[in-house]
Amino acid sequence: MTVILDISRLISRIRHSTPSGVDRVEMAYARGLLKLFGEDLAFAAVHPTGRYGRLDRIVALSYLDELERRWAHEDGRTRQRSIPSILPWMLRLLPRKAPRQNHARPIYIQVSPHHLTNRTKVEQILAAENARFLCMVHDLIPLEYPEYARPGGATLHQQRMETVAAFADAVIVNSAATGQSLRPWLGRSGRQIVVHVALLGTEQISAANQESLPDQPYFICLGTIEPRKNHLLLLNLWRHFAEVLPAAEIPKLVIIGRRGWENEQVLDMLDRCPALQGNVIEMSGCSDRRLATLLRNARGLLMPSFAEGFGMPIAEALSVGVPVICSNIPAHHEVGSTTPDYADPLDGPRWRGLITDFAAQGPHWQAQMARLPAWHAPCWNDHMQIVAQAINALSENR
Numbered sequence: 365m366t367v368i369l370d371i372s373r374l375i376s377r378i379r380h381s382t383p384s385g386v387d388r389v390e391m392a393y394a395r396g397l398l399k400l401f402g403e404d405l406a407f408a409a410v411h412p413t414g415r416y417g418r419l420d421r422i423v424a425l426s427y428l429d430e431l432e433r434r435w436a437h438e439d440g441r442t443r444q445r446s447i448p449s450i451l452p453w454m455l456r457l458l459p460r461k462a463p464r465q466n467h468a469r470p471i472y473i474q475v476s477p478h479h480l481t482n483r484t485k486v487e488q489i490l491a492a493e494n495a496r497f498l499c500m501v502h503d504l505i506p507l508e509y510p511e512y513a514r515p516g517g518a519t520l521h522q523q524r525m526e527t528v529a530a531f532a533d534a535v536i537v538n539s540a541a542t543g544q545s546l547r548p549w550l551g552r553s554g555r556q557i558v559v560h561v562a563l564l565g566t567e568q569i570s571a572a573n574q575e576s577l578p579d580q581p582y583f584i585c586l587g588t589i590e591p592r593k594n595h596l597l598l599l600n601l602w603r604h605f606a607e608v609l610p611a612a613e614i615p616k617l618v619i620i621g622r623r624g625w626e627n628e629q630v631l632d633m634l635d636r637c638p639a640l641q642g643n644v645i646e647m648s649g650c651s652d653r654r655l656a657t658l659l660r661n662a663r664g665l666l667m668p669s670f671a672e673g674f675g676m677p678i679a680e681a682l683s684v685g686v687p688v689i690c691s692n693i694p695a696h697h698e699v700g701s702t703t704p705d706y707a708d709p710l711d712g713p714r715w716r717g718l719i720t721d722f723a724a725q726g727p728h729w730q731a732q733m734a735r736l737p738a739w740h741a742p743c744w745n746d747h748m749q750i751v752a753q754a755i756n757a758l759s760e761n762r
Contacts, residue, residue, distance in 0.1 A: 365468050365470065365471070365755075366404055366405075366406055366468075367397060367405050367470065368406045368407075368418075368470050368472045368473065368493060369393060369394060369405060369407055370408050370409060370410070370476075370478070371408070371409050371419070371424065371428075372410040372411075372479060373386060373475075374391065374394075374431060375409050375412065375457055377431075378445070378450050378453055378454070379445040380445075381434045381435070381445075381649060381651075382438075382622075382648075382649055382650065383435050384588070385587075386475075386476050389538075390475050390476050391428065391431065392565060393473065393475050393751075394407070396744055396748035396751070397473070397748070398425075399748075400748060400752055406470075408459065408472075408489075408493075409457070410459075410478065410485065410489075411458060411459050412454065413458075415459055416485070416492070417458075417459025418459060418460050418462055418463065419457060419460075424457070427457060430453075435651065436570075436651060436652045437651055437653060438651055461492075462493050465493070468759065469494055469495055469759075470494070470496075471495060471496050471497075471759060472489065472493050472496065472498070473499070474497075474498075474499045474500070475499070477502070477521075477524050480499075480523070481523040481527070482527075483527045483530065483531075487531065490531060496758045496759075497533050497534075498534050498536065498755065498758060499532050499535055499536070500535070500537070500538070501525075501528060501535055501536075501538075501546050502542065502674070503542055503545070503671075503673025503674075504542065504546060504549075505672075505673065506520070506521035507522060508671065509670065509671050511591070512590070512592035512670065514625045514626065526549075528546075528550075529549050529550050529553035529555070529557070530553065530555075532557055533558075534557060534559070534560065534754050534757070535550070535557060535558070535560070536754065537559055537560070538562065538673055538674040539563060539694075539695045539698045539699075540694075541695045542673045542695070543561050546559065560750050560751075560753070561750075562746075562747045562750040563674070563698065563742035563746075564674050564676060564679075564742060564744075565742055565743050565744025565745070565746070565748075566680060566741040566742055566743060566744075567676070567679075567680055569655075569656045569660065572657040572660040573653060573656075577657070577661050578645065580613075580615055581615045581663040581722075581723045582618050582645075582662055583615060583616070583618065583662060583663055583664050583666050583723075584618050584659055584662045584665050584666070584677075584686075585598060585618070585619045585621075586620045586659075586677040586680075587620075587621045587667075587669075588622055589619065589622070589624050590626070590627060591630075591670075592669055592671050593667075593669050593670075594669055594691070595619065595627075596633075597668050597709065597715060598617060598666060598668060598715075599630065599633045599634070599640060600712070601712065601715060601716055602614075602639070602640055602643055602644050603639045603640060606639035614643050615663065615719070615723040616643060616644070616645060617643065617644045617645070618645045618658060618662070619645070619647065620648075621648065634646055656684075659680065659681060659686060660685075662681075662686050663687075663725075664686060664719075665677055665678065665681035665686055665687070665688045665689070665690075666688075666689050666690070666719070667688065667689070667690040667691065667696070668689075668709045669690075669691050669693065669696075669709065670691070670693070672695040672696065673695060674695055674698075675695050675699040676699075678690055678696060678699050679700075679741060679742060682704070682736065682739050682741065685736055687703075687704070687705070687722065687729060687733060687736065688705070689706075689718045690704050691706070691707065691708065692707060692708060692709075693709075699742065700739075701739060701740075702735065703732065703735045703738070705718050
C-alpha cells in the first residue's frame with residue numbers, strides 16, 4: 365500500500381525561516397509517516413507554479429532537512445528570502461506526473477488547508493492518483509468567528525470545508541472541540557466520513573542555552589499577533605502595571621510571533637505606547653533554540669485567546685515545567701486538563717491577579733507547580749498511531 369503525503373504547505377513556505385503551527389504539523393507527519401511506512405511513503409505537492417505531482421524522494425527529504433535546520437538555528441530573520449535565492453530549490457522540487465497504480469489504491473494525506481479552496485484541483489489530484497483521501501481539519505474559527513479572520517476568510521474557509529465534505533473519506537481533527545464544530549458540515553454532505561480525534565503531539569523543546577534574558581521575571585505570549593489571540597488584554601494590563609508598580613517590580617512580557625492582520629490597535633500600542641517601552645518585548649523570527657531558552661526560563665506562559673482549534677503553546681510550556689495561565693475555552697481544557705490556571709478572556713481583574721501572583725511566585729503559582737508533574741503531554745507517537753489506524757481502515761474498506 366502506498367501512502368502519499370502532500371507537502372504543498374512546506375514548499376509554499378520556502379522563503380520563510382520560522383514555522384507556523386501548521387508548518388510544524390506537516391513536518392511531524394512527514395517524519396512520523398516515514399517512520400511508519402518507510403519506502404511505501406511518497407511525497408507530493410501542488411508546486412507554486414500550480415502543477416501537481418509526485419516529488420523526487422531524495423530531494424523531498426533533503427528539503428525537509430533544510431527547513432528543520434533553518435527553524436532550529438536562524439534567529440532574528442524576519443524578511444523573506446529573495447526569489448532568486450530560492451530558485452534552485454523550486455527547480456529541484458518540480459513535481460512529476462503521478463505514476464499509474466497497478467495495485468491497491470493509495471491513501472492521499474493532506475494536513476494543511478493549502479489548496480482546499482480549489483475543489484476542482486483536489487478532485488483532479490484524487491482522480492490522477494486514484495486515491496482515497498484522508499485530511500486534517502485544524503479549526504473552523506473563520507466560520508464560527510468571522511470577525512477574527514482576514515476579510516473574506518469566512519468564504520475561503522467555507523470552500524475548504526465544502527471540499528472536505530465532498531471528497532474526504534476520513535478526517536483527522538486535532539481536538540474534540542474541532543470535531544464537534546466539523547460534524548454539521550460533514551453531516552450535510554450525506555456521505556459517511558469517519559472523524560478521528562488525535563491531539564497534536566508536543567514539540568520537543570531543546571535545552572536552554574546561555575543567552576541573555578530579561579533581568580526581571582517575565583512571561584511569554586507565543587503565537588501570531590492577530591485579533592483572536594487577545595494580545596490587547598495583555599497590553600492593557602502591562603500599561604496598568606507600568607502606572608501602578610515601581611519600575612523594578614514590573615514583570616516583562618515577551619511576545620513571540622509575527623505581526624498578523626486586522627491589528628491596528630494592538631500594533632499602535634506596541635509601536636507608540638510609552639508605558640510599554642522596555643516592559644513589553646516583541647520578537648519575530650525567533651529560532652527554536654532561542655525560543656527554548658526563553659520558554660524554559662519564563663515565570664509563565666500566557667494564552668488569553670478567544671478561540672483556538674488546539675493549544676500547542678500550552679503543551680510546549682507544560683512539557684518543560686513552565687506553568688500556564690490561559691483562557692477557559694474547550695480546546696485549552698483538552699490539552700491542559702486540570703493543570704493550568706484558567707480565566708475568561710474578558711476577565712481583566714482575574715488575569716491581573718494571576719499574573720501578579722505568578723510574578724511573585726505566590727500561592728497560585730506554587731499550586732500549579734505542584735500539579736504539573738501529574739500532567740501528561742500529548743505525543744506524536746500516539747497521534748501517528750491513530751493516523752495509522754485511519755489509514756489501515758481506509759485500505760481495508762475500498
